Amino acid sequence: MEPLLHFERISKTIKGNPDRQLFGRIEANVIRSDKIAVIGPSGQGKSTLLRILSLLDQYDEGEMYLQGRKVMEWQPKAWRQKVCYVAQQPFMLEGSVEDNLRIVSKLSGAEYDSQTAEAFLAKLGLAELDLSKNAASLSGGEKQRISLIRSLLLRPEILLLDEITASLDNHHKHAVEHVLANWQLEENRACIWITHDMEQASRFANQMWLMEEGRLTIHMDVPAFFSNRPLKSAPEE
Numbered sequence: 001m002e003p004l005l006h007f008e009r010i011s012k013t014i015k016g017n018p019d020r021q022l023f024g025r026i027e028a029n030v031i032r033s034d035k036i037a038v039i040g041p042s043g044q045g046k047s048t049l050l051r052i053l054s055l056l057d058q059y060d061e062g063e064m065y066l067q068g069r070k071v072m073e074w075q076p077k078a079w080r081q082k083v084c085y086v087a088q089q090p091f092m093l094e095g096s097v098e099d100n101l102r103i104v105s106k107l108s109g110a111e112y113d114s115q116t117a118e119a120f121l122a123k124l125g126l127a128e129l130d131l132s133k134n135a136a137s138l139s140g141g142e143k144q145r146i147s148l149i150r151s152l153l154l155r156p157e158i159l160l161l162d163e164i165t166a167s168l169d170n171h172h173k174h175a176v177e178h179v180l181a182n183w184q185l186e187e188n189r190a191c192i193w194i195t196h197d198m199e200q201a202s203r204f205a206n207q208m209w210l211m212e213e214g215r216l217t218i219h220m221d222v223p224a225f226f227s228n229r230p231l232k233s234a235p236e237e
């Protein structure tokens with residue numbers, strides 16, 4: 001099966017730090033229905049990798065392919081619609097909550113799917129939220145969920161999730177996991193999810209990417225990966 005996303009020999013140096021290489025010549029494949037948890041100690045470049053994969057950051061060398069086409073053959077906007085990054089610090093556009101949800105259809109030219117938006121809001125515990133409210137006034141956890149729904153409405157091929165449940169209580173954290181698992185099953189899409197929550201990773205993932213010391217190690221067998229590791233904290237923590 002042709003991978004949805006493939007990257008090879010990707011290296012990234014942080015200039016002036018002092019020219020610290022975050023990672024070198026890393027590679028991986030992502031196929032439909034992949035549920036990948038990205039773990040590793042802080043500062044190893046997990047967010048940077050996801051930002052590179054969604055063309056929000058640059059890399060020094062290497063090549064990336066989406067649906068068999070090299071990155072240079074894509075318009076960045078078209079690539080980002082298919083490989084969509086949901087940031088750890090949710091970014092709200094000026095305006096109401098509804099403006100934030102509708103923006104995706106404005107940008108993509110598709111009709112706003114209010115039914116799907118309402119279904120996601122209900123499933124994520126936001127059914128009572130006043131959509132005319134100024135988005136800037138939402139709590140951190142509300143912003144995280146609105147930001148996720150906004151990305152889901154874009155119907156990307158691959159969702160890149162950067163610690164998106166960090167501000168949520170356990171109940172809402174599980175709701176997000178449930179929504180994403182169903183979404184993947186129904187739409188046959190892929191998720192790459194950075195998390196420091198090992199229990200979450202073990203519930204969600206069908207493969208683990210461990211980033212440390214400039215390397216990306218891929219573990220395809222999740223039960224084996226966790227068989228000799230504690231679930232309570234990230235490795236090295």
Ligand SMILES: Nc1ncnc2c1ncn2[C@@H]1O[C@H](COP(=O)(O)OP(=O)(O)OP(=O)(O)O)[C@@H](O)[C@H]1O
Pocket residue numbers: 014017022040041042043044045046047048049
């Ligand atoms: N644009 C940038 N300019 C300078 N330094 C940067 C930049 N982007 C990332 N870094 C540095 O690169 C390193 C890796 O950051 P990154 O956020 O990718 O790590 P991470 O593994 O996701 O960490 P965490 O788990 O704490 O979120 C950090 O030391 C960070 O300060």
